[in-house]
Amino acid sequence: MIAIDLGSNSFRAIVYDCESGCFVDDYEAIVKTADKLHQTSKISDGAVERVLNALSQADKKLHFNEHTVKAVTTQAMRKAINSDEVLARFEKESGVLFEIIDADREAYYTLIAVEARLKALNIESSHFVLIDVGGGSTEIIFYKDGKMESKSFPVGIVTTAQICDEGSDIHSYLDEQFNDLVAYVNDYYTRAGKPASFVATAGTPTTMAAYLLGMNYQNYDVKKINGYRLSLNGTQQALEGLMEMSEEQRAVIVGVGRESLIQAGIIIVQKLYGVLGFDASIVIDDGVREGVAIDYCLNS
DSSP states (O other), X not given: OEEEEEOSSEEEEEEEEXXXXXXXXXXXXEOOTTTTHHHHSSOOHHHHHHHHHHHHHHHHHHOGGGSOEEEEEOHHHHHOTTHHHHHHHHXXXXXXXXXXXXXXXXXXXXXXXXXXXXXHTTOOOSEEEEEEEOSSOEEEEEEETTEEEEEEESOOHHHHHHHHHTTOOHHHHHHHHTHHHHHHHHHHHHHXXXXXXXXXXXXXXXXXXXXXXXXXXXXXXXXXXXXXXXEHHHHHHHHHHHHTSOHHHHHHHHOTTTTTTHHHHHHHHHHHHHHHTOSEEEEOOOOHHHHHHHHHHHOO
């Protein structure tokens, strides 16, 4: 089967063999679904065209008609006032029907994918906190002894980068936006204790890990990323190194479309280290699309 995750910044598709439990092939593109969403409350025409192009390219590589396709989409489509018409156009032009999933379902898919990867890596995972920093929202997911609890916060890379490009100081903006997130974390720690480990998924942590490992967008090796220990000092090293580059040089490392967003993403992640009280995280590449695939095969 093919699982597709259309996020607020990225389009990610993967082929999964239910019988062997193996991921066979994949396709990714930066589509900036949430571009200008905070200004207009709409998915822009440019974003629609970028997603349609990604669907076309993914179809050419992965062959949609040879598989069952399950496609989900998250915060940008949850928020946009024109999501119904946009998704209808995607279905008409690509044949792919997207389901808008709520934040709890998004967290569930991310968690089952990450938990499966941690087990495959033999990393202890009885009590951990997982962050998923996306283009339009940030999910904080706590897992303890088989039970999950999570909350989504409307702090994303695309919206933060665009708001702060308009003159807002990024640190001041995030301090204000993090008030509810900090309260949620403090409440959980009071009730359930501090988790034993901190896991980070999504494009920003994986991009930082890749940079520190000497990789770029073209030679990205997921096997080296999964399980990488990303220290807080490492995030600062990545931030300083990437911001010293021109946008063109940075695009080679982080991927075209991320070059203007990576600073906001790294600062969000750094602030989460502080809020959660960790100086290192375990980086996992798996996320919503892998969770969609695993869940589909378990329940079909």
